[in-house]
Amino acid sequence: MPTYNLKINGKSREFEASDDMPLLWALRDQLNMVGTKFGCGIGQCGACTVHVDGNAARSCQLTVSQLDGKEITTIEGLSEDGSHPVQEAWKEIDVPQCGYCQAGQIMTASAFLERNPNPSSKEIRGAMHGNICRCASYNRIEKAVALAAENKLT
Known part of the structure; x- marks a missing residue:
C-alpha cells in the first residue's frame, strides 16, 4: 500500500492508503480526525466538506492520490479553540x-x-x-x- 504525506491543518501527515481511498476515510480512519462527517458518500449533502487550497470541497469525492501538494483544512484546523x-x-x-x-x-x-x-x-x-x-x-x-x-x- 502506498504511503501518502499530505499537508493537513498546516502539518505534514503521513499515512498508508490505497490510491483510490477518499480523503474522508483517510481523515477519519487513518488519521483519527473525525470532525469531518460522512453523509451521503456521493458529494451531494456537504457533511464532509473541507477546504482544499482554500476552496470548499467534498472529501468523499477526492482521493488521496489527487491531493499531493494541496493544502487541506478540516474543521479541526479552522481554529484551534473554536474562535473563527x-x-x-x-x-x-x-x-x-x-x-x-x-x-x-x-x-x-x-x-x-x-x-x-x-x-x-x-x-x-x-x-x-x-x-x-x-x-x-x-x-x-x-x-x-x-x-x-x-x-x-x-
Missing part, C-alpha cells in the same frame, strides 16, 4: 439542532466568506444551497453567515 468568526456566529445564533451537518456547513460558509466578505442574503443562500441540514436549520444558518460577515464577533 463563523464558529463564533454559529454559537451566537445557536444554529445546531442535532449538529451532524454543522462542520460541513461551517467549512462551506468560511470558504465562501473568504471569497465574498460582504454577501447579500441571496448570495448566502446560493453559497449554502448544496449543504443539507436534516433538521432544517437553514434560517439560523443564513443568519449566522450574515453575522460572521458583519464581523461583529471578532
Whole structure:
C-alpha cells in the first residue's frame, strides 16, 4: 500500500492508503480526525466538506492520490479553540439542532466568506444551497453567515 504525506491543518501527515481511498476515510480512519462527517458518500449533502487550497470541497469525492501538494483544512484546523468568526456566529445564533451537518456547513460558509466578505442574503443562500441540514436549520444558518460577515464577533 502506498504511503501518502499530505499537508493537513498546516502539518505534514503521513499515512498508508490505497490510491483510490477518499480523503474522508483517510481523515477519519487513518488519521483519527473525525470532525469531518460522512453523509451521503456521493458529494451531494456537504457533511464532509473541507477546504482544499482554500476552496470548499467534498472529501468523499477526492482521493488521496489527487491531493499531493494541496493544502487541506478540516474543521479541526479552522481554529484551534473554536474562535473563527463563523464558529463564533454559529454559537451566537445557536444554529445546531442535532449538529451532524454543522462542520460541513461551517467549512462551506468560511470558504465562501473568504471569497465574498460582504454577501447579500441571496448570495448566502446560493453559497449554502448544496449543504443539507436534516433538521432544517437553514434560517439560523443564513443568519449566522450574515453575522460572521458583519464581523461583529471578532
